[in-house]
Amino acid sequence: MQFRVLLVDDEQDILDLLKYNLEKEGFAVETATNGRLAVQTFQRFQPQLILMDVMMPEMDGMEACREIRDLPSGQEVIIAFLTARNEDYSQMAGFESGGDDYIAKPIKPRILVSKVKAWLKRWEQKTDSAASSNVDTGGLVIDKEKYVVTNNGQVFHLPKKEFELLALLVSAPGRVFTREYILNAVWGNDVIVGDRTIDVHIRKLREKLGEELFKTIKGVGYKFEP
Amino acid sequence: MQFRVLLVDDEQDILDLLKYNLEKEGFAVETATNGRLAVQTFQRFQPQLILMDVMMPEMDGMEACREIRDLPSGQEVIIAFLTARNEDYSQMAGFESGGDDYIAKPIKPRILVSKVKAWLKRWEQKTDSAASSNVDTGGLVIDKEKYVVTNNGQVFHLPKKEFELLALLVSAPGRVFTREYILNAVWGNDVIVGDRTIDVHIRKLREKLGEELFKTIKGVGYKFEP
DNA sequence: TATTTCGTTAATATTGTCTTAACCCTGAAA
DNA sequence: TTTCAGGGTTAAGACAATATTAACGAAATA
Numbered sequence: 001m002q003f004r005v006l007l008v009d010d011e012q013d014i015l016d017l018l019k020y021n022l023e024k025e026g027f028a029v030e031t032a033t034n035g036r037l038a039v040q041t042f043q044r045f046q047p048q049l050i051l052m053d054v055m056m057p058e059m060d061g062m063e064a065c066r067e068i069r070d071l072p073s074g075q076e077v078i079i080a081f082l083t084a085r086n087e088d089y090s091q092m093a094g095f096e097s098g099g100d101d102y103i104a105k106p107i108k109p110r111i112l113v114s115k116v117k118a119w120l121k122r123w124e125q126k127t128d129s130a131a132s133s134n135v136d137t138g139g140l141v142i143d144k145e146k147y148v149v150t151n152n153g154q155v156f157h158l159p160k161k162e163f164e165l166l167a168l169l170v171s172a173p174g175r176v177f178t179r180e181y182i183l184n185a186v187w188g189n190d191v192i193v194g195d196r197t198i199d200v201h202i203r204k205l206r207e208k209l210g211e212e213l214f215k216t217i218k219g220v221g222y223k224f225e226p
Numbered sequence: 227m228q229f230r231v232l233l234v235d236d237e238q239d240i241l242d243l244l245k246y247n248l249e250k251e252g253f254a255v256e257t258a259t260n261g262r263l264a265v266q267t268f269q270r271f272q273p274q275l276i277l278m279d280v281m282m283p284e285m286d287g288m289e290a291c292r293e294i295r296d297l298p299s300g301q302e303v304i305i306a307f308l309t310a311r312n313e314d315y316s317q318m319a320g321f322e323s324g325g326d327d328y329i330a331k332p333i334k335p336r337i338l339v340s341k342v343k344a345w346l347k348r349w350e351q352k353t354d355s356a357a358s359s360n361v362d363t364g365g366l367v368i369d370k371e372k373y374v375v376t377n378n379g380q381v382f383h384l385p386k387k388e389f390e391l392l393a394l395l396v397s398a399p400g401r402v403f404t405r406e407y408i409l410n411a412v413w414g415n416d417v418i419v420g421d422r423t424i425d426v427h428i429r430k431l432r433e434k435l436g437e438e439l440f441k442t443i444k445g446v447g448y449k450f451e452p
Numbered sequence: 453t454a455t456t457t458c459g460t461t462a463a464t465a466t467t468g469t470c471t472t473a474a475c476c477c478t479g480a481a482a
Numbered sequence: 483t484t485t486c487a488g489g490g491t492t493a494a495g496a497c498a499a500t501a502t503t504a505a506c507g508a509a510a511t512a
Contacts, residue, residue, distance in 0.1 A: 217386075422472065
């Protein structure tokens with residue numbers, strides 16, 4: 001299998017250098033010169049790895065990263081940032097925008113190649129074991145690591161409680177969960193919240209993911225049915 | 227009758243705490259510190275209830291649960307898991323390993339005791355009526371978990387009272403249930419409802435599932451016959 | 453600090469379920 | 483044949499459970 005790498009930088013020199021070195025190693029490489037183009041190219045090219053400069057005209061790396069992560073196909077790809085050494089990467093260190101790693105400029109070809117190989121290795125492992133941490137039921141994919149839900153291609157970032165409620169219901173499609181049980185599972189046995197709280201969260205899930213997915217059994221509880 | 231409870235956790239502190247509180251309530255308690263020991267102790271001790279941590283050395287809770295369920299004597303016992311809240315309950319919520327319920331850590335003694343009592347109450351009922359969660363009698367399948375009735379492939383979603391009445395009658399096909407008994411079982415001994423109420427519910431069941439399935443014994447009661 | 457997002461609740465609306473009243477039917481005893 | 487007891491049937495209304503909306507404080511975020 002040939003791996004695909006997308007390079008994004010506004011300096012053509014750097015793009016050429018990196019591309020040359022990666023292609024020499026047998027990777028398929030495409031390039032983009034700003035964030036907006038990167039998002040477009042990503043959708044067509046579907047790379048396993050994106051190497052992206054943070055500072056760019058038109059749309060910066062962070063923003064592009066977020067946009068890509070919001071695409072249904074943008075969950076799996078590894079995104080690594082290129083940064084000037086002294087650049088303030090405190091912002092990205094937390095990877096709030098969904099970046100996985102970074103590499104400091106100036107970039108030495110050797111180091112780049114070995115890093116890329118390491119990333120792609122990680123990508124392979126990740127997709128191997130993805131089945132365990134991801135639940136997939138009838139077009140609805142729940143990624144417990146990233147706290148992200150994908151429904152028929154649309155990506156949702158659900159708040160914690162909603163996410164947990166959803167994860168619970170989806171864990172056994174068709175099974176009815178009583179209110180009592182739900183309270184235990186999602187809120188814990190020491191927290192006391194009113195019954196309406198569950199309704200409201202159910203409502204939000206229905207709003208976001210589809211009314212018909214969550215069925216009410218009056219006097220009993222709720223169930224998820226694809 | 228004294229109930230027997232088996233506690234399984236790798237932390238001695240927790241075992242001590244739980245044991246103390248349960249013994250104070252009059253339960254017979256034994257403990258084990260990993261899954262393997264739990265299975266052994268179970269065979270000797272034959273408890274009605276097992277409280278088990280999910281994460282343990284040697285053999286984890288899930289695996290132990292499965293092994294116990296595979297024993298001839300492991301069908302009746304109620305197995306509840308101790309879990310850190312927000313722990314990944316996707317695996318256990320589906321009860322793939324045969325667990326019945328769980329309680330979230332940190333565990334407050336009060337809550338523990340009341341839960342244990344509820345579980346043991348359920349155990350008593352369970353063995354009383356041998357109410358397995360699925361009943362299948364002559365093309366009629368009652369799935370208490372999914373709260374769904376299937377009759378010759380057709381799926382019905384019955385309201386609560388109807389469902390309970392049906393479940394009662396079907397639990398002993400051919401047996402006649404007196405009106406008094408039905409009132410006790412479905413409505414509870416404190417609720418007062420007129421006699422016509424039962425008729426009406428029977429009517430609805432006949433309408434939905436077939437006239438001939440529910441036979442009236444005048445002056446006595448009703449029975450279900452496939 | 454300013455701002456936004458979350459979680460919860462209160463108040464109200466809405467829905468499905470349960471119960472009942474009123475009346476009908478049947479068979480057996482008077 | 484009447485009468486009566488037990489059950490059958492129907493639809494209306496009572497009732498309880500859930501839905502919905504907005505609003506508030508708390509928490510996270512900028």
